[in-house]
Amino acid sequence: MTDKQISRAVIRRLPRYFRYLGELKDDGIEKISSQELSEIMHVTASQIRQDLNNFGGFGQQGYGYNVSFLYDEIGKILGLNHTHSLVLIGAGNLGRALAGYVNFEKRGFIMKGIFDISPEVIGDTIRDIPIMPIEEMPAFIKENNIDIGVIAIPKTAAVAIAKTLVDCGVRAIWNFSHIDLDVPDDVIVESVHLSESLMRLSYNINVYNSEHGIWEDD
């Protein structure tokens, strides 16, 4: 594999290519030129060619890209040809939203168990996935070969849970708590910090306002 030399910026864009190619495939489109892909994705054709060249010659001069082939190849690069077993910690609204996404399962991310501390929700299920007491998590992880832990609890409890996950041998953490988790180098963390996303939105409004002389003083 040549993955190691691929820049993080390209990696960040790959899931978006995958999404567009999946839609094209669903629409029965077999091939597409970098120019056409450029128009629907709103990135330059040269950027597309450059990005996709990282993975070897998927495109053919004068023919374009084979949609289905490129979709499969990017899927492999993203590791979507393997399945992953997940546990979710936190059966609050965010956790329920995450457990409810059937599309994750289609991509090979299988949620096996949900854990919470609240007696009111323990024993319930979400899409047939049982909600269990947090004390049972370590044994469950080992018995079910769980490789990804999803943290959807407040930051005060997140650090201890991350440590437990790592101690149980989980390989990766999908973190929604508002804190950066300190884990060993061989554990992968992908964080979704919602408030940071909201601040970027706010920043862009602010820049727009100052460029256009709009001030909303309140």
Next chain:
Amino acid sequence: MTDKQISRAVIRRLPRYFRYLGELKDDGIEKISSQELSEIMHVTASQIRQDLNNFGGFGQQGYGYNVSFLYDEIGKILGLNHTHSLVLIGAGNLGRALAGYVNFEKRGFIMKGIFDISPEVIGDTIRDIPIMPIEEMPAFIKENNIDIGVIAIPKTAAVAIAKTLVDCGVRAIWNFSHIDLDVPDDVIVESVHLSESLMRLSYNINVYNSEHGIWEDD
């Protein structure tokens, strides 16, 4: 303002600086060197100096950064000295999670109304915010000077809702639906694509596995 020359990479990092500085401030810490900040944030001290230099001389040689001052200045750059009025579209689990975050309100993001199509939830409230029928959204937006719309509905309905929001004069959209919204250039869109985040996680597991000769064939 000097914002215009600031690279997108620096902008992406600003909310994280803001978060760490807020924690330091809460802990009563008044000043911090780039070296100390480097250690807690796990980025190099030279990166920190370079990033913060973009906004003029916040740091002082031999003294370090004034935490409270830097926090406030970054807050202003992020537009957090203004308040924003939001509507949420979609009172499902994800919408409920977003409406439930009291911290957004502390940062000046005030959710004024929630809209849904399901008769079962209309009339309910989340943190005293009423859930109203979607037909009432346009009038509500105009009467309440809403500037941000939050889309937490499936992608099939998201395009039409985004158009309605723009027609009603909303300035920015925080988009959680699994689609890129096509809006006029003067409308700001910040998207949180959860499945893309999960694919980046999967990619990193895959790279790790191939580097370490681990293959989980299933």
